[in-house]
């Protein structure tokens with residue numbers, strides 16, 4: 001008799017919490033030189049990309065994360081021309097960024113070439129970003145690359161995994177100091193994925209302390225990302241002066257009228273409204 005019980009992919013949190021997806025088929029699995037990569041077909045949420053046992057995205061909800069990481073900072077800048085995406089080898093952040101016509105040059109610095117190759121093969125909806133002619137893909141350690149980039153970028157987006165292993169350096173003050181000097185002028189902006197304010201409170205606190213020590217203005221903004229642990233997610237935004245909540249930012253979002261499904265002027269405004277239990281994590 002065959003065992004008819006379905007397979008599940010489970011992400012297990014240190015906090016004693018599990019997130020599970022029913023798997024119809026495992027499409028790809030490999031150990032790259034840097035990490036363990038898995039692609040599963042889930043029963044209800046499309047394909048699932050996992051790096052080192054950490055859910056990166058599902059086809060059903062990746063638009064929320066990628067729209068919020070890209071559009072909140074890119075609309076805050078009045079005229080972003082040069083963009084650096086750190087990590088983000090799957091191409092989702094690039095796809096959203098590429099919708100900004102002012103961008104002339106987009107550099108993706110993704111340490112693991114296999115992530116890009118696997119995403120290209122299994123996630124067709126992410127490909128447009130990887131194929132945009134303005135995009136240059138570098139497979140390097142971003143913590144090193146950024147040191148050589150004095151005053152090179154208008155906006156830097158950190159599309160990393162959790163602060164463990166090779167991504168840990170991307171959450172530290174040293175990295176933010178290098179990132180700050182890589183910003184072209186006083187309109188420079190950095191945004192980063194910022195973990196769950198419910199499950200990873202200490203990491204959120206440390207991220208904002210490190211960012212706040214380097215940048216004059218920092219914010220936390222939130223989004224609902226159902227397929228990440230707890231579904232309650234945050235992003236960090238740091239600027240040398242610009243304000244993501246300024247009226248002209250909302251006007252730019254309305255005027256661009258991008259065909260987005262989560263980010264819009266109202267959501268942009270609301271994302272910065274914080275409950276006290278999140279505000280207390282900030283310096």
Ligand code: AG3
Pocket residue numbers: 011054055056057088089090091092093159160161162193228229
């Ligand atoms: N970046 C991953 C965010 C962290 C998810 N954390 C987790 N599942 N514990 C996603 C990269 C998508 N471009």
